[in-house]
Amino acid sequence: MSAVRCIDLCKTYRQGDQDIKALDHVSLEIAAKGFVCLSAPSGGGKTTLLNAIGGLDIPDSGEVWVAGQRIDQLSKGALASLRLQQIGFVFQAYNLIPVLSARENVEFVMQVQGVSKDGRREKSTAILKEVGLAGLEDRRPAEMSGGQQQRVAVARAIVSKPALVLADEPTANLDSKTSDELMELFVELNEHHGTTFVIATHDRRVMGYAKRLIKMLDGRIVDDINQRAA
Amino acid sequence: MNYAGIIITLAWRNLWRNHRRTLIMVAAISVGAWAMIFMTSLMRGMVNDMLRDGIRVLPGHVQVHHAAYRDDPSVNNLLAMTAGEVSAAMTAAGIERFTARVRVPAIISSERESRGITFVGVDPRQEALLDAIGSAIVEGEALSGPDDKGVIIGQKLADKLDTRVGKRVVVMSQDPDNEVADRGFRVVGLYAANLAVQEETYAFAGREIVQAMLRIGDGVSEVAVSGDDYRDVSQLLAQVSALMDEQDEVLPWQELDAYLGTMLGVMDGFVLIWVIVIFLALSFGLVNTLVMAVFERVREIGLMLALGMRPSSILAQIIVESILLLVIGLSVGNALAFASIVPLQDGIDISIVAEGMEMFGASSVLYPELQMNDVVLANIVVLLLGFLASLSPAWRASRYEPVEAITKV
Numbered sequence: 001m002s003a004v005r006c007i008d009l010c011k012t013y014r015q016g017d018q019d020i021k022a023l024d025h026v027s028l029e030i031a032a033k034g035f036v037c038l039s040a041p042s043g044g045g046k047t048t049l050l051n052a053i054g055g056l057d058i059p060d061s062g063e064v065w066v067a068g069q070r071i072d073q074l075s076k077g078a079l080a081s082l083r084l085q086q087i088g089f090v091f092q093a094y095n096l097i098p099v100l101s102a103r104e105n106v107e108f109v110m111q112v113q114g115v116s117k118d119g120r121r122e123k124s125t126a127i128l129k130e131v132g133l134a135g136l137e138d139r140r141p142a143e144m145s146g147g148q149q150q151r152v153a154v155a156r157a158i159v160s161k162p163a164l165v166l167a168d169e170p171t172a173n174l175d176s177k178t179s180d181e182l183m184e185l186f187v188e189l190n191e192h193h194g195t196t197f198v199i200a201t202h203d204r205r206v207m208g209y210a211k212r213l214i215k216m217l218d219g220r221i222v223d224d225i226n227q228r229a230a
Numbered sequence: 231m232n233y234a235g236i237i238i239t240l241a242w243r244n245l246w247r248n249h250r251r252t253l254i255m256v257a258a259i260s261v262g263a264w265a266m267i268f269m270t271s272l273m274r275g276m277v278n279d280m281l282r283d284g285i286r287v288l289p290g291h292v293q294v295h296h297a298a299y300r301d302d303p304s305v306n307n308l309l310a311m312t313a314g315e316v317s318a319a320m321t322a323a324g325i326e327r328f329t330a331r332v333r334v335p336a337i338i339s340s341e342r343e344s345r346g347i348t349f350v351g352v353d354p355r356q357e358a359l360l361d362a363i364g365s366a367i368v369e370g371e372a373l374s375g376p377d378d379k380g381v382i383i384g385q386k387l388a389d390k391l392d393t394r395v396g397k398r399v400v401v402m403s404q405d406p407d408n409e410v411a412d413r414g415f416r417v418v419g420l421y422a423a424n425l426a427v428q429e430e431t432y433a434f435a436g437r438e439i440v441q442a443m444l445r446i447g448d449g450v451s452e453v454a455v456s457g458d459d460y461r462d463v464s465q466l467l468a469q470v471s472a473l474m475d476e477q478d479e480v481l482p483w484q485e486l487d488a489y490l491g492t493m494l495g496v497m498d499g500f501v502l503i504w505v506i507v508i509f510l511a512l513s514f515g516l517v518n519t520l521v522m523a524v525f526e527r528v529r530e531i532g533l534m535l536a537l538g539m540r541p542s543s544i545l546a547q548i549i550v551e552s553i554l555l556l557v558i559g560l561s562v563g564n565a566l567a568f569a570s571i572v573p574l575q576d577g578i579d580i581s582i583v584a585e586g587m588e589m590f591g592a593s594s595v596l597y598p599e600l601q602m603n604d605v606v607l608a609n610i611v612v613l614l615l616g617f618l619a620s621l622s623p624a625w626r627a628s629r630y631e632p633v634e635a636i637t638k639v
Binding site (some may be wrong): 051056077083097099100104112113 | 244540
């Protein structure tokens with residue numbers, strides 16, 4: 001079963017007097033355990049596609065399937081439940097809740113899921129250690145560097161072992177060293193936990209880590225490269 | 231509990247994120263709550279003082295008169311039962327706080343002046359049980375019994391008559407045959423009342439002496455009975471009605487003195503309006519605080535929605551934040567109100583405006599009266615209206631589209 005399947009997606013935004021085609025008949029299938037990068041220049045449609053896959057945005061037409069379930073017709077509540085249970089998100093910025101500590105941010109999703117306090121504590125401790133943040137559990141986002149914050153966001157995205165992680169420009173605010181560390185973490189999680197990653201980026205270093213690279217331009221897929229084969 | 235836990239945690243921490251704004255709002259709510267409770271207690275104290283004085287002049291939560299007495303309070307309109315029969319019936323029914331009075335219009339004359347008064351023949355022992363006017367003797371002594379041959383008058387009346395304790399006065403009225411009935415009395419005591427008009431109006435003498443003067447045997451014109459709470463006299467009214475002659479009129483004090491009865495009802499309504507008006511002033515600040523708090527957190531709210539938090543939880547979070555703010559403000563406000571009312575229990579001297587106060591029946595010393603139902607009402611109104619005021623910003627926050635909110639600049 002595919003992790004993600006998009007069939008003929010279209011999405012148009014109104015910007016001033018102009019209609020912008022963010023998605024123009026996009027069809028795509030991503031296998032489970034895939035590690036895919038969506039690459040496009042700004043305004044190319046990669047974030048819109050990512051949002052459509054994550055149920056954050058509803059396409060004007062077409063179908064979106066995640067883990068065998070069609071999601072473009074689900075209610076807000078059902079979409080919230082899907083995101084909570086099956087998808088992990090890493091956004092470019094403003095990723096963390098500022099009033100919560102690193103541990104509390106990581107535990108946030110689990111707490112909403114209803115995981116017990118002991119269970120949350122055990123998993124958050126382990127995942128923060130895994131992303132190299134042991135000892136920083138009680139720090140608030142404002143007390144951490146950009147790279148550390150992004151690690152916390154990654155930890156939160158993967159802590160409840162979602163089948164799919166969607167990351168939008170996860171390295172945009174990071175230096176190259178931290179970017180590499182983060183991508184190595186993604187690769188490790190993909191290989192050891194079988195998590196499917198879909199990463200929107202225009203960072204060539206990030207693209208280098210992907211098994212599959214999908215290039216977009218003006219809302220259309222213009223290239224789909226299996227990098228392992230290449 | 232998990233869900234409630236994260237909602238409360240987020241609401242509490244967000245509340246203190248901009249602690250200066252929160253403290254200003256807490257201060258506003260505290261002052262508002264204090265003003266609600268403190269001012270209500272002052273008004274309640276003033277009105278209750280007026281009510282009690284009104285009842286205490288001639289005490290009795292329930293009073294019995296001849297059916298025509300209220301229109302014509304003359305000696306011809308006596309009760310069907312005599313004082314002895316009333317006493318026997320009340321005692322048999324287990325009622326202890328009652329009194330039977332003779333109460334007629336009369337003229338009192340000293341050597342120099344004459345005045346129209348209400349002349350009341352009382353049994354001082356019975357009146358004492360009702361906390362009657364005799365307890366306010368400021369000069370001389372109280373009447374010793376129903377056969378006491380002295381008279382007690384108010385300080386103001388003594389001034390008007392230019393008389394004093396030990397001097398003689400003459401009281402003149404009519405007997406049942408419309409013949410002049412008069413008698414000389416020695417002034418044995420002066421009483422004080424909060425209202426000058428009371429001191430000028432009522433003169434008290436022994437009931438048996440007054441009965442003899444008016445030639446009415448053991449007849450009485452009024453029976454007064456007191457219960458535990460002047461606000462609720464329905465049970466007492468039914469009990470007394472069952473004992474008295476059907477021809478006589480048994481009425482609660484609210485009907486006997488429509489002004490005082492209405493005042494009690496008006497006061498309850500006024501307290502509610504006062505509380506709501508203060509809250510309305512507060513609500514602008516509250517709504518503004520919440521709107522700003524939501525506006526500053528649009529991206530976070532989008533993030534939480536994107537991560538799978540339900541819109542209803544966002545709604546709950548903003549409402550909990552509002553309730554926490556209100557609870558803190560109310561707690562401080564209640565504490566301030568208690569702290570400022572308790573030291574004033576001995577009364578606030580407002581004699582500087584006493585004459586104006588007396589015009590509508592209030593005394594020159596104001597005793598704040600803290601009633602728990604007023605405190606509860608103020609708190610419930612603030613919480614309930616605060617909840618309603620927070621619905622709009624909370625609803626707006628919960629309606630954000632995550633993808634739009636998360637990219638909001």
